[in-house]
Amino acid sequence: xxxxxxxxxxxxxxxxxxxxxxxxxxxxxxxxxxxxxxxxxxxxxxxxxxxxxxxxxxxxxxxxxxxxxxxxxxxxxxxxxxxxxxxxxxxxxxxxxxxxxxxxxxxxxxxxxxxxxxxxxxxxxxxxxxxxxxxxxxxxxxxxxxxxxxxxxxxxxxxxxxxxxxxxxxxxxxxxxxxxxxxxxxxxxxxxxxxxxxxxxxxxxxxxxxxxxxxxxxxxxxxxxxxxxxxxxxxxxxxxxxxxxxxxxxxxxxxxxxxxxxxxxxxxxxxxxxxxxxxxxxxxxxxxxxxxxxxxxxxxxxxxxxxxxxxxxxxxxxxxxxxxxxxxxxxxxxxxx
Amino acid sequence: xxxxxxxxxxxxxxxxxxxxxxxxxxxxxxxxxxxxxxxxxxxxxxxxxxxxxxxxxxxxxxxxxxxxxxxxxxxxxxxxxxxxxxxxxxxxxxxxxxxxxxxxxxxxxxxxxxxxxxxxxxxxxxxxxxxxxxxxxxxxxxxxxxxxxxxxxxxxxxxxxxxxxxxxxxxxxxxxxxxxxxxxxxxxxxxxxxxxxxxxxxxxxxxxxxxxxxxxxxxxxxxxxxxxxxxxxxxxxxxxxxxxxxxxxxxxxxxxxxxxxxxxxxxxxxxxxxxxxxxxxxxxxxxxxxxxxxxxxxxxxxxxxxxxxxxxxxxxxxxxxxxxxxxxxxxxxxxxxxxxxxxxxxxxxxxxxxxxxxxxxxxxxxxxxxxxxxxxxxxxxxxxxxxxxxxxxxxxxxxxxxxxxxxxxxxxxxxxxxxxxxxxxxxxxxxxxxxxxxxxxxxxxxxxxxxxxxxxxxxxxxxxxxxxxxxxxxxxxxxxxxxxxxxxxxxxxxxxxxxxxxxxxxxxxxxxxx
Numbered sequence: 001x002x003x004x005x006x007x008x009x010x011x012x013x014x015x016x017x018x019x020x021x022x023x024x025x026x027x028x029x030x031x032x033x034x035x036x037x038x039x040x041x042x043x044x045x046x047x048x049x050x051x052x053x054x055x056x057x058x059x060x061x062x063x064x065x066x067x068x069x070x071x072x073x074x075x076x077x078x079x080x081x082x083x084x085x086x087x088x089x090x091x092x093x094x095x096x097x098x099x100x101x102x103x104x105x106x107x108x109x110x111x112x113x114x115x116x117x118x119x120x121x122x123x124x125x126x127x128x129x130x131x132x133x134x135x136x137x138x139x140x141x142x143x144x145x146x147x148x149x150x151x152x153x154x155x156x157x158x159x160x161x162x163x164x165x166x167x168x169x170x171x172x173x174x175x176x177x178x179x180x181x182x183x184x185x186x187x188x189x190x191x192x193x194x195x196x197x198x199x200x201x202x203x204x205x206x207x208x209x210x211x212x213x214x215x216x217x218x219x220x221x222x223x224x225x226x227x228x229x230x231x232x233x234x235x236x237x238x239x240x241x242x243x244x245x246x247x248x249x250x251x252x253x254x255x256x257x258x259x260x261x262x263x264x265x266x267x268x269x270x271x272x273x274x275x276x277x278x279x280x281x282x283x284x285x286x287x288x289x290x291x292x293x294x295x296x297x298x299x300x301x302x303x304x305x306x307x308x309x310x311x312x313x314x315x316x317x318x319x320x321x322x323x324x325x326x327x328x329x330x331x332x333x334x335x336x337x
Numbered sequence: 338x339x340x341x342x343x344x345x346x347x348x349x350x351x352x353x354x355x356x357x358x359x360x361x362x363x364x365x366x367x368x369x370x371x372x373x374x375x376x377x378x379x380x381x382x383x384x385x386x387x388x389x390x391x392x393x394x395x396x397x398x399x400x401x402x403x404x405x406x407x408x409x410x411x412x413x414x415x416x417x418x419x420x421x422x423x424x425x426x427x428x429x430x431x432x433x434x435x436x437x438x439x440x441x442x443x444x445x446x447x448x449x450x451x452x453x454x455x456x457x458x459x460x461x462x463x464x465x466x467x468x469x470x471x472x473x474x475x476x477x478x479x480x481x482x483x484x485x486x487x488x489x490x491x492x493x494x495x496x497x498x499x500x501x502x503x504x505x506x507x508x509x510x511x512x513x514x515x516x517x518x519x520x521x522x523x524x525x526x527x528x529x530x531x532x533x534x535x536x537x538x539x540x541x542x543x544x545x546x547x548x549x550x551x552x553x554x555x556x557x558x559x560x561x562x563x564x565x566x567x568x569x570x571x572x573x574x575x576x577x578x579x580x581x582x583x584x585x586x587x588x589x590x591x592x593x594x595x596x597x598x599x600x601x602x603x604x605x606x607x608x609x610x611x612x613x614x615x616x617x618x619x620x621x622x623x624x625x626x627x628x629x630x631x632x633x634x635x636x637x638x639x640x641x642x643x644x645x646x647x648x649x650x651x652x653x654x655x656x657x658x659x660x661x662x663x664x665x666x667x668x669x670x671x672x673x674x675x676x677x678x679x680x681x682x683x684x685x686x687x688x689x690x691x692x693x694x695x696x697x698x699x700x701x702x703x704x705x706x707x708x709x710x711x712x713x714x715x716x717x718x719x720x721x722x723x724x725x726x727x728x729x730x731x732x733x734x735x736x737x738x739x740x741x742x743x744x745x746x747x748x749x750x751x752x753x754x755x756x757x758x759x760x761x762x763x764x765x766x767x768x769x770x771x772x773x774x775x776x777x778x779x780x781x782x783x784x785x786x787x788x789x790x791x792x793x794x795x796x797x798x799x800x801x802x803x804x805x806x807x808x809x810x811x812x813x814x815x816x817x818x819x820x821x822x823x824x825x826x827x828x829x830x831x832x833x834x835x836x837x838x839x840x841x842x843x844x845x846x847x848x849x850x851x
Contacts, residue, residue, distance in 0.1 A: 205721045205722075206720050206721050206722075207710045207711060207720045207721070207722060208720065210703065210707070210710060210722065211710075213696075213699070214696050214699065214703075214707060217696035217697065217698045217699055218692065218693075218695070218696045218697065220692065220693050221687075221692070221693050221694060221695060221696055222696065222707075223655075223674075223675060224653075224655060224675050224685060224687055224693055224694075225675075225707045225708040225764065226674075226675050226676035226679040226708055226768075227676075227707075228674065228676065283698065283748075285698075
């Protein structure tokens with residue numbers, strides 16, 4: 001083969017590895033992390049309770065269901081799909097489990113298994129509609145999510161279903177639980193961490209994970225390389241359902257009730273976390289460690305503002321601004337390449 | 338070497354001493370040239386020779402580190418692309434930059450504002466009238482009200498040219514304008530370009546297709562390694578001397594010479610690997626039958642739109658077959674999913690390496706192992722790829738195929754076209770297919786890269802693979818193939834073998850169908 005090809009000059013893009021220090025590049029590459037560290041610093045200066053270990057533990061506990069939802073979203077987002085029904089599945093599954101235990105005296109284990117079955121079916125229906133029937137994921141899951149939330153609402157006349165007396169202690173332990181003797185973290189944190197590790201292994205270390213990113217990169221090229229694009233996309237939605245069950249159990253266990261709530265702020269939080277995570281990664285791909293970072297970020301901001309005594313509205317405004325800031329940093333870098 | 342401006346009145350555009358450095362690369366190296374009014378000028382050179390960068394500088398999309406521009410004798414300073422538009426410089430890029438949902442008229446008049454009624458409402462009738470004028474000048478049969486996205490590629494390019502006319506362009510730069518156009522459409526494009534030239538517009542025509550340069554242009558500018566290496570009247574060049582300028586090599590063979598020197602003859606007398614039996618598909622493939630032997634390179638020719646791509650997609654199972662069967666090593670292959678064809682030993686290297694062949698945002702390594710990932714497990718039962726095994730395999734392919742990349746971790750997006758194509762080839766070699774179907778592997782690949790791809794196909798055949806090679810450049814088929822099938826409207830209408838494989842013979846079959 002010709003020697004000319006190897007003698008070709010490197011492309012301009014590849015030659016820039018060791019050029020002078022470029023501050024803008026650094027900011028864009030680590031924009032999310034810089035914003036996070038800056039926020040932590042500011043909150044610590046404002047109020048030294050911000051870094052109290054007990055408060056951090058509680059915060060992590062509160063953030064666990066959000067992380068579970070965001071992990072599921074990370075899978076579908078990596079393949080280029082959206083799932084807006086995730087909080088709908090969570091809400092409906094939580095209601096099913098609580099109703100079965102409280103109103104029908106089922107054993108908690110059986111109730112959770114039925115909840116799991118429901119979540120897997122709901123996720124699979126999304127998957128079939130989107131991947132096999134070819135419907136656009138955004139509007140399809142918006143529709144199924146609405147149906148689920150509406151059903152949950154009607155099933156209890158729009159009321160919360162409380163079961164403080166009837167939910168067994170072992171079930172309620174999923175919501176807080178006795179802290180472990182080493183790090184003194186509560187049960188949901190450990191469940192969330194376990195799920196995060198599981199998803200990280202799946203997405204970064206397995207063939208399936210590679211194929212998912214290939215689908216996200218170019219579904220047609222993936223299909224022509226022999227990858228079963230339809231099955232994997234459908235499976236992604238099932239994974240969202242699977243994650244929603246854990247979020248449903250830990251959140252209902254903590255409040256000892258199934259709360260009648262549209263879940264939209266949770267949904268937006270989960271998306272914000274996943275997108276922050278992608279913005280924090282080198283090639284702006286959705287990824288599990290990034291999503292974990294995103295959840296911690298949002299929770300830290302929330303906690304800092306609560307300590308300063310700000311209301312929900314102000315906190316939402318602040319989170320929105322921080323999201324914009326982090327994205328702006330990332331965009332600045334991208335547009336300069 | 339720097340060309341001096343030919344003596345004339347004031348040239349339209351003068352480029353003096355323009356230099357552009359990227360980190361580690363001198364993309365444009367002290368280039369000076371001048372463009373006269375009303376000429377068609379060919380700009381040629383390999384990928385990475387600096388053509389695109391030079392054009393970007395003239396378009397105001399990049400800033401030169403040194404040198405300056407003059408337009409009609411006046412200094413021309415471009416801060417952004419809009420400045421170039423205002424100065425009367427128009428650019429039609431290979432990747433169409435129109436807005437598909439907007440109408441033809443809106444695209445043609447883009448950036449010029451909408452005509453108004455009562456100072457508020459868009460005067461659509463006036464807009465369509467204004468847009469119709471440049472379209473009429475191009476003698477194009479295009480309705481200004483139609484959404485651009487619904488037009489053919491050829492018409493979309495004409496819309497982009499019309500935009501240039503609407504902006505009163507004095508200079509029109511066409512970058513690979515004939516890509517994906519049928520022969521008839523190319524003829525019309527040439528007629529349009531000539532008419533613009535007659536109207537006093539200077540046209541810069543960038544193309545890898547040298548036949549077009551000879552047919553259309555009056556003057557050729559050749560770039561190599563960022564430098565301007567030749568600036569001559571087209572009439573003083575022939576194909577061989579032009580290729581020498583482009584590559585910097587002395588020799589340049591014609592296809593027939595290549596065929597003779599490589600001793601390409603008839604098909605080898607070996608066992609049949611791929612049998613295609615009366616295959617039809619809803620994509621317009623009509624009762625196609627052929628077979629390919631071990632070690633054979635089978636060419637597939639035909640005009641644009643003759644159904645070549647559709648035929649091989651149906652054979653590979655990328656599209657469903659309505660009728661007919663495909664056998665590999667005598668075993669029938671289903672068309673359910675590409676993975677079934679792959680298991681049988683078929684590989685399709687698709688027409689468009691960017692949208693179908695590669696995952697552009699994956700590294701070289703992850704692309705090369707994508708179709709055979711399960712062979713890189715650290716433990717046979719655990720479906721987790723071993724990075725070390727992947728790297729070894731990728732480095733072997735990089736080495737064997739001479740893929741020019743800084744490392745196996747480089748994103749494929751950042752490689753040149755020829756090297757992207759080699760990554761696709763590497764993926765299928767790694768997968769171990771017995772039959773490799775190359776669909777237009779040399780599109781957008783420069784002269785040296787093309788030669789490398791021919792060499793690779795020949796090596797594969799010598800190793801006992803069966804190769805199917807689709808090309809619109811018939812000379813390529815003549816240079817490489819044992820046998821050539823000619824398609825027309827989804828049917829196989831001709832077959833040539835051995836010494837009968839010549840360019841005139843293929844062309845003859847193509848055009849005798851009308």
